[in-house]
Amino acid sequence: MEQRAVMEQQTVDAHVIEACRQGDREAFRLLFETYKDRVFSIAVYSLGGDRNAAGDVAQQVFLKLMTTITQFRGNAEFTTWLYRMVVNVCIDEQRRQRRFFPFGDLEPMSRVEDRRPQEKHYARLEIADSVKAAIAELKPKFRLPILLKYIEELSYEEIAQVLGCSKGTVASRLNRGHKALAKRLAHLRGQIVLGD
């Protein structure tokens, strides 16, 4: 996680963002490559696994990003600003759909690309599949903090800024989200190494 944060800092820094603001297409491509999978993941999980709708959402997000990046004044973290946009577009899309699809409607697991090499093991994929389904069943107010924490790797403070709530609320929702996951997937306890 820390390694990823360092890499991100090296690739997308203030200069890249400034270049994007000046309309530099290459800089925007760099920004896109850095965040595309995370934006897409949030959208997929938020929209119950509908990859087509998630693609539309991701497209809207990057289009908005490109057209409004001139308004980004650096008075907030860029990631906070970006993920607030992602969350808002996802919420709009959810409202528009007025329903959530169960993960059962998803394409088969074998077609879902997994970016973490260690998770390519079959058993791990099974666990990941179960986790995805359980996350899809969470209420949005518990699901969003979990997505921002585990997909975007944001701190509680950053999650609070993205969601426009207090740090305490984030802690409380994550607590309840974790407990809901544990309850639904209690049968996997034996397969998960808990440690201390």
Add this chain to the structure above:
Amino acid sequence: MFSKHVRKELSAYCHGELAPEESRRVAEHLIGCPRCRAEFEEVKLGVKLAEQMPQIAAPDSLWTDLQSLLAAQTDQVKVAGRDRSRFGILFQPSFAVTAAAIVLAIGFGIFWLYRSEARPFWEVARIGGSPRIGSARIGDKGKLTLGQWLETDGDSRARIEVGNIGQVEIDPNTRVRLLQTSPTEHRLELARGRMSARIWAPPRLFFVDTPSGVAADLGCAYTLEVDDAGGSLLRVTSGWVALQLRDRESMVPAGAACATRVGIGPGTPYFEDASESFRAALTKLDFEAKATDSKNGALDVLLSESRVRDTLALWHLLARLDAKDRARVYDAMAALVPPPSGVTRDGVLQLNEQMLQTWKDSLEKSWSGDSALRKAWIKVWTRGLGKIRGWQGKR
């Protein structure tokens, strides 16, 4: 030992989000409180499970799709630039009159464009069946936002309100996407199927991208159909439409049609009442004939079947044929409508832009019923729009 329970702090404790003092308090409490410890085990399992959640790779097509949206915006600037050079020679008033007219057009343009704030969506009304926006079916009404697809199946039809400048009807089995909506540009992508547009705004505000060209409205009504191979057929019922792909452009007036093909762009526009053999010869010349004999044969048919108003097709062919065939086309055109003064055979054969434009201006009377006033209005508006876009670009 009897400190406050720590159930609410357990996730923050697991994530290292607590201050050191607070973290130590939680740890100490967990040692002595079986109830909180049991809950801690549950939260810890939840954390470990959430950590298994994989990141999902975005599809490769995402960047390509995004690029097409970005390219659409870039094209807009190029098209605006080209307008000023190609269609500006409808007439030549004095400098003072032009300047005054441009000021008026800009004033009117600003009034027209900003009288209502551009909305980031278009309203969609269901005409029949179950049209979909994205993956969701719309009820009687829906909203199409930037980047979203509107799709109809075999039984569905829909109508789109294009901001405050016109309407587009979407036929069955059609897929369109909103690429841009702003006071100075409204742009749709037609991926497949058929749409009919009625635009009552001034020219060059509404564009439709297809896989084989861009249709630019010049104040008109038309239908546009895209087949599975990406080719399209434009049929104009009033006004004018410009079809473009890179440097290739066809101007299509009311009553005329024009096909496009992927990789080639717009073919030659023709009037739909032209003879069947004329139209077949044109298709062969535009998209099929590669061998010289076949080309010559098609050109023979075309020239022998041409009427005065078919100079629409012949004029477009002048710049698309080689020197030898261009000379044949010139002679046929000159026999039908002698060129105006100042336009010479040599000049046209050398593709002198001014001469081509002068001849086109005099031929337009036989192509469309546009009045001189309307032509002047189009010219002034187009210049004004170019200036407004220029200002927007600088902001």
